[in-house]
Amino acid sequence: MINALKDKNAWIAVFLILAVWASVLVILQPRVTSDTLTYDQAMEVLKTGVAPDGFIPNRILTTYLGMQTILLLAAGDGDMRAAWVVMNSVFFFLTCFFFYKIILELYGKRNVAVAGMFLLATNYALIRNASDYVMDVGGWAFYIMALYFSLRYMKTDDFRYGLYAAVAVGIGAFFKEYAFLGFIALACVIIYQRRDAIGRAIKEIMLAGIVSFAPILLFYVAIYFQYHYSYLSWFAYAHESSKSYYGSYALKIAEYVKTFGSLYTFGWFLFLGGLYFLVRQKNALLEKSSMMYLVFVGISALPVFAWPFITQRLSFPIIPFVIIISCLVFVKYEKKLLYFAPLLIVYAVTNYAMDDYVLRFVNIDSFLKLVL
Known part of the structure; x- marks a missing residue:
């Protein structure tokens, strides 16, 4: 990261990230959601050690370090909401900056990397959920970091970068399970790099797997013995809840169209x-x-379709892959990149206005009912 900050375009990227984030906090402003309340309850349990009747430890299971970070930043009489914003601000920056590094490493063009980073930094799912009092951006940050280090491993053939990616997955899993997706990309890269040495590939995957999964699996075991609750319990609950929400395949297809649109x-x-x-x-x-590498990034995002619910937040891991593909247009027309400025501005403004105007006044449901 230090070397990256020596070039002008990296500073432009940093300035854009900070400017976007400042505008997000002013325009969108953090919201308390229904998920926020479940995190609040879980943090109270972590702080006091007392679990109320009927307490479901799914948040402790999936976002333990995120909640502990907030409690640490708000130690004493600190403001937990302010601590939450500070934590998410750091993760927003890391998500965007490491994505800038991915585009730069992949295409070797700094202005293309800045444009690609801008597409990510102003994406609706990212700016909305990074600013809200939820935990998702922590998992996204470590997922992007794992993708970056996997790419570095692929470019340099230095397995140390593979281990860095595994560490990102291992730490990120304690912030949000999106980080697990990074291991899929890493495993694909290892298999590709060592396709002529299968034994070495198996050893590297096993080592990376231990680094990525051993800590979180031990934690899951501890949670199970304490609360008799596992990730399978959480998934089963989500699956049952989704049955009443999506009454037919047509409704599910409609939800995918709305979400990805x-x-x-x-x-x-x-x-x-x-x-x-x-x-x-x-x-x-x-x-x-x-x-x-593009193929591996796409494969790593596929598990989002296995989750029973369909939302922009849950589908966000698809976006890095989509933007990386989109940047091929910028690569092709690099010398005319400024011509794309109006489209980028419209894209960003639309995302900022999504909650107050676009989703409120564009009745997609009625149109989809006619089509489906």
Whole structure:
């Protein structure tokens, strides 16, 4: 990171990240959601050691270090809400900056990396959920870090970067389970890098797996013995709850259309363009290893479709892959990158206005009922 900050474009990226985040806190402002209240209850249990009747420890199971970080920052008479904002601010910065590094490492063009980072930094799911009193951005940050270190491992063939990725997964799992997705990308990279040495691939995957999963699995065992509750309990509860929410496959399809439409809005035009260049000119724009990395990032995001509920927040891990593909348009037209400024501005403004205007006044449900 220190070396990255020596170049002008990295400072532009840092300035953009900070400017976007400041505007998010002013325009959107943090919200207390229904999830916030469950985190509050879990933090009270962690602080006092007393669990009320009917307490469900799912938040302790999935976001233990996030809640402990807030309690640490708010130690004494500190403001827990302010501590929450501080923690999420750090994770927002890390998410965006490491994504800038991914684009730069992948395409080697600093202005393209800045543009790609801007697409992520102003994405609706990120700015809304990083500013709310929820924990998701912590898992996203470590997922992005794991993707970055996996790419570095692929580019340098230095397994130390693979271990850094595993550490990111191992720590991130205590903040939110999105971090687990990073291990999928890492495992794919290891298999690709060691495709001519299967024994070495198995050893590296096993070592990375121990670093990634041993701490969290021991923690899960401890939680089970204390509360008789596991991640399977949490998933089963979510699965049963979703049955009453999505009454038919048509409703589920409609929810996917709404979710993904609002998840990337005008950015989908860039994605389609990037997909076109990926199919027609991939050899001119990408090395083979970079092409494989794109595949691995896409594979790593697929488990989001296994979760019973469909929301922008839960689907966010798809976005890094989508933006990386979109950036192929910027690579193709690098010298005319400023021409895309109006589209980027419209994209950002739409995301800022999503809650108050777009979702409120655009009746997608009625249209989908006619179609489906």
